[in-house]
Amino acid sequence: MADNKYSLVNLTDPQRETAKAVYERLKSTRDTYTKRAEDCAAMTIPSLFPKESDSESTDYMVPNQSLGARGVNNLSSKLLLALLPPNSPFFRLSISDRVLAELSQQENGDKIKQEIDQALLQIEQRIIKYIESRQIRVTIKEALNQLIVAGNCLLFLPPKEGGAKLYRLSSYVLQRDALGEVIQIVAADNLSFATLPDNLKTLVASDGNTPAPETPCIVYTHIYRDSDTTYKSYQELNGTVIQGSEQTYPKDKTPWIALRLIKVDGESYGRSFVEEYLGDLENYDAHSEALRNFAAITSHIIFLVNPAGITQPRLLSKAKSGDYVPGRPEDVQAIQLNKLNDLSVTKAYLDGLEQRLSYVFMLNSAVQRNAERVTAEEIRYVAGELEDTLGGTYSILSQELQLPLVRRLMAQLETSGEIPTLPDGAVNPTITTGLEALGRGQDLNKLIMFKDFIAQIPEASSMIKLDSLVLMVATALGLDTTGLIKTPQEIEEERQQAMAMQMAQAAIPNATKGVMDAANNSQQ
Template sequence: FAAAQLQADKNDVDTRLSQVAETTAAMMDDLKVRPALAEVIKQLIAAGNVVAYLPQDRAPRVYRIDQFVLKRDNYGQFTDIIIQEKVWPSTLPEAVRTALGVKLDPNTDEKQIDVYTVVEQRDGKVTHWQEIEGKEVPGSKSDPIPTDQAGWLAPRWTVVPGSDYGRSHVTEYLGDLLSMDDNYKAITQFAAIASRVVTVVNPNSSLDVAELAAAESGDYIYGEPDTIQTLGLNKSQDFAVIKDVTATIEARVKEAFLVANYRDAERVTAEEIRSQSEELENGLGGTFSVLASELQQPIAARYLYVAAQRKLIPAIPEGIRPKIVTGLAALGRAAEVNRLRTFAADAIQILTPQVFASLVNAPAFLSRLGNEHGVSSLETLLKTEDQMAQEQQQAMAQQAMQAATPAIAEAAIGAATQDPNQGT
């Protein structure tokens, strides 16, 4: 009984946590978080570094590497970030312009001014403010906020020990990219030269070059065809080598940037795709770990905090923290769903459907499957234990009634046909 109660409590907790995740994800969609995160990934792949700010009521802000400088401590956590932005003075509130001494002259062209955002992390708390022309913008300084709730992120693609900045994915394959670019340039130039058609006529030929040039398709002219020749480069073999080398480099770059490159066949099995996916995942295993700690974990913590502040979800207890699972196993809820399906299919094949149905805990299995699918209002779809017990009692009563019906009918028939004088 205790084990069953614990399992029921676990299913209830899983359902509630699934509702929390679904509500938070819906709020993130309302705040347009996904487009900003896509830009963050692009910046990490190309530049290796990016800074993002996640406000509570607006879409995230993304800053390129040429817009900020930062410092990190020995553990890789940022300590100071300075961001430079350019704004038009006319877009600043009048109170801010007055306090900072920024004046607008209608007789001259407006020029942009620099706005610096300073972010400091000290003792596990983050503070930020803005400055214009060396003066702090009034009302811009925030109160100290715990790091996992502040919303400031400074992720890296690849960690470089002892460096404040990371290395990009493009940098790792810069040699291949440059070589491929040079080869494509040579092939394009060769194609441009080869596309020129120049005809050489033997000077001793009786052909008139002007007449030949003016001839249209289907015309007849006098001459000897052996005295005419079209110039060719005769470099096809040489450029075939460049083409093969370029194809090899291109395949390597495609694999590095996760571009699908399956074999050309009518049937490509799922096992082949899974095998190649595992190879790619192993090659980027370190990157996934870095992104989990510096991007995914802070994003989850930040928006769970924002959802709780908005009263969309209950406050998350101290003992519960989001866990980011990296690698192929973390491709989403679909991975867990596939594992459940594979488990059920294998068990049914080995044990037969009847034996599997008698051994599996059907309500718990369906609850787990629904949670992984992200089904909303799952508790309204599945029957409770009380409902199942009541239905079982009704079925037993109906079965007993059906079993007693023949005996009752036989007794009634016997009573009806019995001679009333019998026994007197």
């Protein structure tokens, strides 16, 4: 066994605990949470969290109402809008205090800082384009659905392939320390024998018998903390470590992101939003079923005919609209339940449940328009509503989803050469959440307020560096100023050209006068 205090695995030890054994050992703790997730999914969207025994052909039980499904989809859409706002980054890349201190000692430090800010803005925009082009937003939407219903999910950002993969709670186990930091994760991928690479098929068919193509083969990926700053991982099939699968990642740039919605101290897994309101959802579902059954009964119309009367049922059943049939009205009567008063109590209780659930799932909010482009104020309002509705748990996602996502994507793009490699500790990504969800838009508002203040003091306008102000406004607006703003050299060249033109224009009258004088002298 390795010497450091974090080491959980020694791959050279033949007596080591296999990844499958770790999975089975931690599975008993996880099963309590999966059972809750199944109950929550049954009241909302059953296919979001099927049982382990379910398959693609499983016919899921349909809930008696659609309020739960509408609530989950609505809440996840609002979360996605606030976490990944369209047309603007959800984070800022800022220069670290150490680098700022070094720049302050340089002669052109302010100018260099503005140029660095512009370069960081371009990196931000490249990361956002990468998220959209690799459909990471789609996977994040699925992850938010899982968090709302199950409370947990696992994201994997493949270093080479790009994109993102989602694991349900039923497909992985994990263990956290007392501070909530991940100690180890074991993810299970259920693959068919036909989809395995040739070098892995030999591990399954080691006894000489080739399994059927559809034979399930589980590949376990074990991720564990190896030191204060690194995580390691390897893959295993049939108890054998797959050669070449060993990886080492910096702690803050691991491609495995374990998510939870509601943090509970001392527990490795989180709780879901639906779980907190499961009682109301179950009551609403039961009373919706009762109301539906009552409606079915009342729609079944049966008439009673007095056997001693003169009205004949046979003639009534054959009569067409407008026909005349001999009989007396008192001979025929429809069966009535006379349960309207009892039904009104059920309906009032059902309406109260619907009102409460609509509030917690934010179904009553009509601030955000259903449009491709939404205003900054709408995003700000939605973010504030999420903070109020989720009781602050929304902010957890900024630390456990957004920040690791940004750091991992930066590492991937640096490795592929799509963005320049940044020195360690020189740049800090900052997530802008809650009422600050608009990031650089807040800086723009401050600049506008500053400009209005300066306008009231004419003497102060001479103190403002106009070029710096223009760059700061462009950065706040998220504009790439490449080719847009003149460089100091271009400004100097234009100034010299203007001076030359002025000198030339000033020389024209003198030259004209000299020509006229010469002409007059020649005539004399």
